[in-house]
Amino acid sequence: xxxxxxxxxxxxxxxxxxxxxxxxxxxxxxxxxxxxxxxxxxxxxxxxxxxxxxxxxxxxxxxxxxxxxxxxxxxxxxxxxxxxxxxxxxxxxxxxxxxxxxxxxxxxxxxxxxxxxxxxxxxxxxxxxxxxxxxxxxxxxxxxxxxxxxxxxxxxxxxxxxxxxxxxxxxxxxxx
Numbered sequence: 001x002x003x004x005x006x007x008x009x010x011x012x013x014x015x016x017x018x019x020x021x022x023x024x025x026x027x028x029x030x031x032x033x034x035x036x037x038x039x040x041x042x043x044x045x046x047x048x049x050x051x052x053x054x055x056x057x058x059x060x061x062x063x064x065x066x067x068x069x070x071x072x073x074x075x076x077x078x079x080x081x082x083x084x085x086x087x088x089x090x091x092x093x094x095x096x097x098x099x100x101x102x103x104x105x106x107x108x109x110x111x112x113x114x115x116x117x118x119x120x121x122x123x124x125x126x127x128x129x130x131x132x133x134x135x136x137x138x139x140x141x142x143x144x145x146x147x148x149x150x151x152x153x154x155x156x157x158x159x160x161x162x163x164x165x166x167x168x169x170x171x172x173x174x175x176x
């Protein structure tokens with residue numbers, strides 16, 4: 001495949017940077033008024049930002065002590081926090097079960113908080129917990145990659161998120 005992906009019209013570059021969705025998927029974005037009109041931003045990424053900011057606010061205000069958040073039993077919970085986002089995205093991408101923006105924002109918030117938790121582990125030099133978190137992340141990534149490759153959806157995902165990419169000849173997964 002060469003040129004534009006599967007015949008999709010491309011959004012303006014500045015908008016694609018914030019939404020990273022083609023026009024056909026604008027229902028997966030939130031509309032925010034901007035200085036040059038409406039700006040579309042990705043719902044799940046918005047949730048990630050909200051989760052990160054919330055986790056940081058909890059730490060910075062002292063609402064919960066850092067030691068409590070870094071306890072092993074709490075870290076086990078953080079390991080499962082990205083699961084709703086992963087399952088929601090895979091169901092939507094592979095099975096064509098369209099999610100909702102509320103679900104995307106909420107699952108993204110859990111993902112964002114879990115990502116900042118991993119950064120906190122790094123900054124506090126909790127190497128064992130960080131290694132476990134990295135292993136869990138690799139398990140998520142490996143599971144998602146296996147589903148994408150076994151379903152053939154990987155070609156469509158690359159075409160949608162990297163417009164103009166040249167892919168080797170092969171079967172394109174049908175759009176959900």
